[in-house]
Amino acid sequence: MARLVVVGHGPTAYRLIETLVDRGFGGSITVLGEEPRAAYDRVALTSYLTGKSAEDLTYPVPDGITLRLNARVTGIDRESRVVTTADGHTEPYDVLVLATGSSPFVPPVPGKDLDGCFVYRTIDDLDAIREASRGATAGVVIGGGLLGLEAADALRGLGLQTHVVEMGGWLMPRQVDEGGGAVLRGHIEALGLGVHTGAGVKEIVAGPQGRVTGLVKPDGETIEAQVVVFSAGVRPRDELARSSGLAVGERGGIVVDDGMRTSDPAIYAIGECVLHDGMVYGLVGPCFTMAEVAADRILGGEGAFARADMSTKLKLLGVEVAQFGAMDGALDVTFMDPVTGVYQKLFVSDDARTLLGGICVGDATPYNTLKPFVGRELPGAPSELLFTGGPSNMELPDDAQVCSCNNVTKGQICSAIADKGLTDVAGIKACTRAGTACGSCVPMLKQILIKSGVEVSKALCEHFAHSRAELFDIVRVRGITTFSQLITEHGTGRGCDVCKPTVASILASLGNGHILDGEQAALQDTNDHFLANIQRNGTYSVVPRIPGGEITPDKLIVIGEVARDFGLYTKITGGQRIDLFGARVEQLPLIWKRLVDAGFESGHAYGKALRTVKSCVGSTWCRYGVQDSVGLAVALELRYRGLRSPHKLKSAVSGCARECAEARGKDFGIIATEQGWNLYVGGNGGFTPRHADLFASDLSTDELIRTIDRFLMFYIRTADRLQRTSVWLENQGLDYVKEVVLEDSLGICAELEAQMERHVAGYADEWRAVLEDQDRLRRFVSFVNAPGTPDPSIAFEPERDQVKPVLIPLEAVRS
């Protein structure tokens, strides 16, 4: 069995291993990573400072491989085929892959090693920068390229007055020309950043404690800063290859052939450490391709790496910047709008028919529409294409590359859509991997879907041609209060188990009295109809509300007594409450009479509604807590209790950053800060776990509640049926929802708040209302002709000192 050893565990190494495992590599795989953590998404590194955790960014480690962390390889014995790590561990190999990446280049300026100087490469670097930014007021980034601007964005996000110093004559000199650089500079200065182009660094100076206080330019000007980040390019990490006698380039980089093989046939090299055909690559796309080529060769294939597309599209500091194809040509056509800060330039052949490349600043539409035409005849006159964004019926050729990160062509995407019946971008991503790395081709994927004639039906069911959101608007705007009116005027037939509960939920969200009143009762699913949760034997479970998970001993005793007296199985739920199982329908009112008398109310565990607001114990007791998380959780649970929504809503409040309440797994989660509360939205456990995104920081309690009011009501108005906030947020886009909720871009926030106020004012306990009404109570019987008779099919047997259902034997029925 072949022993494969990989040196380095970054994205490229991850891609290699994943490809090998996917393709059934039969040997053993050992990975030696220098960092203290497994490979993570370095493209998304900056998101680590805006709410993503290290776990969010970390790639999964495939089963069956051996991963050793903190394992820096110091030597390769090519003769015996053994590598040695810094701590003396030896690892024999049959095939070795070097994926050692690159290291940031720090120019040899005086003061470069002072306390307060950083590079921008790893999660540890970011931790250190974040730490140093506390108490700092200004920062400077040395390097105005792609990574430099990303680092500048990060410093700005950390609250520092930020400067960028670039040696070249303009920003991002590798991606844009001078004209584009000037427009880009305008955007960045408008954000309040200082831009210094054509400027070197004379020295970095420190105060009496040895900490950085500023940067001195060659002209003598001093930029004050307590944080200095070097982002002046990267250098391939080829020292291991060099000391092992492998061929390396004059200016660095491990020399490889088209099959990613080094000068030693048992050793491959991939990623940023590589020199291929005189080129070193620092973009994820070509590096992934190298990983796939190496994997193919290791598996005996003939894959070959060819000079890669260096196209780039990114959004830096809110400004779209893109470059594709060549950066010069016989002719060029420029579109510039100084008012909106848009600069677009196309390079074409001397007959102006063949596209050679392009540059975009401020609006990258031409990248999306025209990049696949590089090297081909343009579908129109260049000036017209730039001015109009391209004709709408523009047809891409099938062999045009759409996703350059994963090298996927339009033809491959179209076949996947046709063969697998794909109807959305998520499906295309899963089947072809297009759009999964940098995501810049996602708009193009959408276009291809639309052009493939895929029409995703938004109809709720056979009775309504509308989506849930459309029905919500119809009901709201037209003031409809009954299902009959709605289906008569806007639907067909008499409804089903899909549309009826949906309409019931809409009517309840808009406040139409008790959910069992009048015609509404017939719309409810069995859980809402009996205000309890049906279990597999036809009995129900009961969950009283325990706001924030806080409960008095007396109330705990009542729950215990009720459970004992009715023979119910009890279990603590994940939402910090107590579930009582095994109640027959005729027992439900008797159980709830006892609970309501003791001061309990419905916990809505049966409804698509707010469930619980979980909390940690918070600053009242906990020695780490910084805010009263229990108090806030109780207030939030009481505010939103009974709120019907497209799906269940869960929340939690943590009293400090240790996050004991697991708020980031909730639809809306709150984490205390020294200054107030951070609000996270769109978290989910369940089938597709998702960490919530940071929505707003350091809110006061009033601001927090107003923001949640708006967020929830906007979700309730616009989500699909049974769509949790996580999926809804992905579909709407976090930025869009922020604009609507935080900046009131649609001008509806006052309405959303008023709607929530009506909900809060109109809340009444559903179970108390049932107990007070003989008509509603009459429905709680097993048999209409024998109201006191229990259902004879229900039986229990003991298990671990409690009851469990005796299941009715089931013949195999499904045909």
Add this chain to the structure above:
Amino acid sequence: MTVLSEDLSAGLEETGWTRVCAYADLMPERGVCALVDGHQIAVFRTFDGGLYAIGNRDPFSGAYVLSRGIVGTRAEEPTVASPMHKEVFSLVTGVCLDDPGVSVPTYRVRVAGGAVEVSLA
């Protein structure tokens, strides 16, 4: 149960019809369950006033719950969806429309003197 025996003796007729409740007790588009000779029978009143009776046992889960399902239509045919896993049954034929190899029994049902009666025959 006293009430039960009185009700049953009053409802039993030579033809085998059993009175289960007043028609007015049935909520439109909702079901109830009646216990007749040990059989659980789900009785539904549809929107147009029609009455249907099928077995209460959901054959997919084994639980006696069909009377608690949501009543609706599928292409004009009156239906009930099992509250357990939402398989839809025709109220007319008892056949599961999502899996036509599976069905539940149907029973005759009528209104007599304002009362709903079902027959096991």
